[in-house]
Amino acid sequence: xxxxxxxxxxxxxxxxxxxxxxxxxxxxxxxxxxxxxxxxxxxxxxxxxxxxxxxxxxxxxxxxxxxxxxxxxxxxxxxxxxxxxxxxxxxx
Amino acid sequence: xxxxxxxxxxxxxxxxxxxxxxxxxxxxxxxxxxxxxxxxxxxxxxxxxxxxxxxxxxxxxxxxxxxxxxxxxxxxxxxxxxxxxxxxxxxxxxxxxxxxxxxxxxxxxxxxxxxxxxxxxxxxxxxxxxxxxx
Numbered sequence: 001x002x003x004x005x006x007x008x009x010x011x012x013x014x015x016x017x018x019x020x021x022x023x024x025x026x027x028x029x030x031x032x033x034x035x036x037x038x039x040x041x042x043x044x045x046x047x048x049x050x051x052x053x054x055x056x057x058x059x060x061x062x063x064x065x066x067x068x069x070x071x072x073x074x075x076x077x078x079x080x081x082x083x084x085x086x087x088x089x090x091x092x
Numbered sequence: 093x094x095x096x097x098x099x100x101x102x103x104x105x106x107x108x109x110x111x112x113x114x115x116x117x118x119x120x121x122x123x124x125x126x127x128x129x130x131x132x133x134x135x136x137x138x139x140x141x142x143x144x145x146x147x148x149x150x151x152x153x154x155x156x157x158x159x160x161x162x163x164x165x166x167x168x169x170x171x172x173x174x175x176x177x178x179x180x181x182x183x184x185x186x187x188x189x190x191x192x193x194x195x196x197x198x199x200x201x202x203x204x205x206x207x208x209x210x211x212x213x214x215x216x217x218x219x220x221x222x223x224x225x226x
Binding site: 008009010055057059062063064066082084085086087088089090091092 | 115117135139141142143144145146147149150152153156169171173174175176180181183184187188189190191192
């Protein structure tokens with residue numbers, strides 16, 4: 001079972017420069033744990049004590065997983081998970 | 093150094109003025125690896141705030157996917173400050189996650205004269221760069 005995970009530029013230091021890696025799991029949470037076992041430290045950039053980090057966007061196919069079930073979102077073979085750091089900032 | 097066509101410069105300033113007093117934000121896409129901004133992509137500020145901006149996550153996905161399909165990258169990420177100078181704040185620096193992009197700040201604090209400045213932000217370090225409008 002393989003799920004394709006697209007990695008943004010800023011996190012490719014964890015994947016030896018790869019823009020795409022593969023992982024397994026039946027939920028997003030399991031998938032991230034699997035990725036972390038191969039690319040140590042990656043999970044910490046995506047998840048904190050409260051769940052998915054506030055300014056990191058994770059998508060299952062075309063949907064932001066915040067609108068699905070977050071870390072409990074089911075994933076399956078053939079799915080594509082995309083990670084994009086949020087673009088944000090401001091004067092304050 | 094940021095080299096930017098006049099029409100894209102004008103579009104960014106117009107966008108910032110139109111959204112004032114909320115912060116405006118957006119992207120200039122260009123062909124991957126060429127460091128030339130070519131395509132203007134104004135983004136919705138999901139925060140709709142005079143002191144904070146954030147790209148809507150679904151819109152960001154669509155724009156990033158389209159850039160990928162077109163073999164483009166985000167050459168410029170711009171946003172406006174509506175009451176302060178056109179210089180990156182601590183928040184701007186901590187959320188600067190596109191290492192290859194030029195970060196453009198526009199200030200609309202003055203009704204007549206917009207300030208337009210560009211920066212590289214890498215590993216928490218801000219370096220201002222000259223802007224050439226062509």
